[in-house]
Amino acid sequence: xxxxxxxxxxxxxxxxxxxxxxxxxxxxxxxxxxxxxxxxxxxxxxxxxxxxxxxxxxxxxxxxxxxxxxxxxxxxxxxxxxxxxxxxxxxxxxxxxxxxxxxxxxxxxxxxxxxxxxxxxxxxxxxxxxxxxxxxxxxxxxxxxxxxxxxxxxxxxxxxxxxxxxxxxxxxxxxxxxxxxxxxxxxxxxxxxxxxxxxxxxxxxxxxxxxxxxxxxxxxxxxxxxx
Amino acid sequence: xxxxxxxxxxxxxxxxxxxxxxxxxxxxxxxxxxxxxxxxxxxxxxxxxxxxxxxxxxxxxxxxxxxxxxxxxxxxxxxxxxxxxxxxxxxxxxxxxxxxxxxxxxxxxxxxxxxxxxxxxxxxxxxxxxxxxxxxxxxxxxxxxxxxxxxxxxxxxxxxxxxxxxxxxxxxxxxxxxxxxxxxxxxxxxxxxxxxxxxxxxxxxxxxxxxxxxxxxxxxxxxxxxxxxxxxxxxxxxxxxxxxxxxxxxxxxxxxxxxxxxxxxxxxxxxxxxxxxxxxxxxxxxxxxxxxxxxxxxxxxxxxxxxxxxxxxxxxxxxxxxxxxxxxxxxxxxxxxxxxxxxxxxxxxxxxxxxxxxxxxxxxxxxxxxxxxxxxxxxxx
Numbered sequence: 001x002x003x004x005x006x007x008x009x010x011x012x013x014x015x016x017x018x019x020x021x022x023x024x025x026x027x028x029x030x031x032x033x034x035x036x037x038x039x040x041x042x043x044x045x046x047x048x049x050x051x052x053x054x055x056x057x058x059x060x061x062x063x064x065x066x067x068x069x070x071x072x073x074x075x076x077x078x079x080x081x082x083x084x085x086x087x088x089x090x091x092x093x094x095x096x097x098x099x100x101x102x103x104x105x106x107x108x109x110x111x112x113x114x115x116x117x118x119x120x121x122x123x124x125x126x127x128x129x130x131x132x133x134x135x136x137x138x139x140x141x142x143x144x145x146x147x148x149x150x151x152x153x154x155x156x157x158x159x160x161x162x163x164x165x166x167x168x169x170x171x172x173x174x175x176x177x178x179x180x181x182x183x184x185x186x187x188x189x190x191x192x193x194x195x196x197x198x199x200x201x202x203x204x205x206x207x208x209x210x211x212x213x214x215x216x217x218x219x220x221x222x223x224x225x226x227x
Numbered sequence: 228x229x230x231x232x233x234x235x236x237x238x239x240x241x242x243x244x245x246x247x248x249x250x251x252x253x254x255x256x257x258x259x260x261x262x263x264x265x266x267x268x269x270x271x272x273x274x275x276x277x278x279x280x281x282x283x284x285x286x287x288x289x290x291x292x293x294x295x296x297x298x299x300x301x302x303x304x305x306x307x308x309x310x311x312x313x314x315x316x317x318x319x320x321x322x323x324x325x326x327x328x329x330x331x332x333x334x335x336x337x338x339x340x341x342x343x344x345x346x347x348x349x350x351x352x353x354x355x356x357x358x359x360x361x362x363x364x365x366x367x368x369x370x371x372x373x374x375x376x377x378x379x380x381x382x383x384x385x386x387x388x389x390x391x392x393x394x395x396x397x398x399x400x401x402x403x404x405x406x407x408x409x410x411x412x413x414x415x416x417x418x419x420x421x422x423x424x425x426x427x428x429x430x431x432x433x434x435x436x437x438x439x440x441x442x443x444x445x446x447x448x449x450x451x452x453x454x455x456x457x458x459x460x461x462x463x464x465x466x467x468x469x470x471x472x473x474x475x476x477x478x479x480x481x482x483x484x485x486x487x488x489x490x491x492x493x494x495x496x497x498x499x500x501x502x503x504x505x506x507x508x509x510x511x512x513x514x515x516x517x518x519x520x521x522x523x524x525x526x527x528x529x530x531x532x533x534x535x536x537x538x539x540x541x542x543x544x545x546x547x548x549x550x551x552x553x554x555x556x557x558x559x560x561x562x563x564x565x566x567x568x569x570x571x572x573x574x575x576x577x578x579x580x581x582x583x584x585x586x587x588x589x590x591x592x593x594x595x596x597x598x599x600x601x602x603x604x605x606x607x608x
Contacts, residue, residue, distance in 0.1 A: 059599075059604075060599070060600070079520060083518065083519045083520075086515060087516060087517020088517070092512075092516065094604070098512045098604075100512075102240045103228070103233070111513075114233070115516075
């Protein structure tokens with residue numbers, strides 16, 4: 001693990017308007033995440049952990065404060081630049097896998113590469129490597145419905161890795177999996193952090209899953225809970 | 228995988244819905260093309276090769292008012308006139324039919340080749356017609372429809388003239404835009420009606436297209452302030468004068484066309500909205516992966532456009548194939564000599580399909596581009 005922070009959050013506040021009521025999801029959060037760290041975010045439902053993850057990943061914007069990822073204040077980027085930034089710097093793993101049902105495992109993993117200038121041969125190499133990393137090189141031509149939940153989530157991890165992002169964000173990636181598949185997925189995420197130097201940020205309710213992380217932080221009512 | 232391949236896979240993800248959507252577009256465009264073809268047949272009657280040289284001369288009072296025979300030598304002497312024939316509409320019924328869908332004309336047989344040169348009739352048949360005053364020639368479409376052969380009797384019951392005709396078929400012609408008409412001797416009509424010294428119209432062939440306007444002016448001037456003033460006009464103008472009679476039909480068909488297009492847009496928009504609403508989360512995932520708003524907009528537009536394009540190929544292409552291969556008089560009970568799917572009609576239906584593709588995808592595409600990734604992921608969670 002290197003000492004340089006990849007994510008720096010300063011006085012981050014997120015307020016949602018629900019009907020006519022302002023709801024503070026995050027309240028002046030300060031947080032620093034170092035490169036190569038496997039950070040787990042825990043907390044009860046509505047504590048703001050997913051909102052924090054979304055802001056770090058650039059799919060949501062803060063109301064106030066700064067979110068600097070790899071020395072860029074992503075809150076200041078416009079929609080188009082932010083989309084480019086996500087494609088190049090962030091890998092997403094969702095609770096419900098979110099694979100495209102009409103595409104094979106190979107095509108799902110290839111999807112983020114369609115936005116790059118890579119040749120077909122280069123794309124093929126990267127997709128094959130990513131699927132090999134998650135142990136699914138023999139399931140390339142399978143559609144999501146032909147895979148188990150654990151395999152689907154591994155395809156989703158391969159899709160998150162294929163662009164070689166520095167940051168991998170996972171929103172309850174084991175929430176829909178049995179314990180065996182959950183352990184496989186968590187092993188992969190830990191390997192990514194420990195051996196490949198990726199920074200992994202994972203939201204989870206499960207203390208066993210959180211134990212895979214190198215650091216765990218707790219949120220409650222939009223605020224960080226001191227350890 | 229390529230982006231177009233991805234779009235095609237998305238468009239075909241629900242094959243039954245895609246097929247129904249394409250078929251609804253195809254059926255509607257087939258109907259639209261058919262209506263436009265009918266409208267076109269009403270408003271733009273087909274033109275013969277020799278039409279640019281022909282001049283129709285009728286009584287200025289009305290088409291139903293006859294012209295005196297004495298006008299013939301005066302017209303024939305007018306500079307620029309190459310040939311002239313009488314042409315009297317008989318308007319009879321064939322063998323007591325309720326609605327006879329072919330016209331019958333009395334004319335001067337010797338002038339057939341000169342005035343209506345595009346009518347192809349074997350020489351011996353033409354000579355037989357000229358030689359026999361009680362004979363007639365019929366168009367190939369009518370011959371086929373009634374299974375009439377050379378030598379057969381052909382009876383027409385007069386409706387305008389108080390006489391019936393008992394003719395012998397001596398020739399079958401083809402090559403005109405309307406191969407249904409029946410021609411017989413003007414002299415026979417004169418004899419049967421007591422030689423009134425009248426004809427329905429004069430039909431003239433000018434020496435060259437350049438001389439046509441001058442000939443028309445001279446003919447009109449020649450009979451000004453006489454008891455039978457005439458209205459001479461080109462064959463095209465004469466045909467189009469009938470179009471005004473179809474005014475209400477035109478409005479009706481145009482209205483139906485508008486309703487068809489409007490219903491089509493509603494059906495397609497509904498289908499596209501459903502298809503996109505089901506995929507909100509997937510589209511949000513694509514956004515999260517780095518696809519930009521305008522790229523998603525283009526995906527949806529291309530998908531909708533593609534379905535509309537396939538519908539166009541099936542519907543308009545099918546109509547073109549059908550109307551190119553069928554016998555129009557048979558299909559329409561003799562109402563239309565041709566059913567021509569013109570390039571203009573195809574272009575218009577292609578435009579309708581293109582507009583349909585764009586309009587039906589507009590609302591769902593805008594909804595997707597405006598939706599935030601987080602909201603999209605939550606919506607169907």
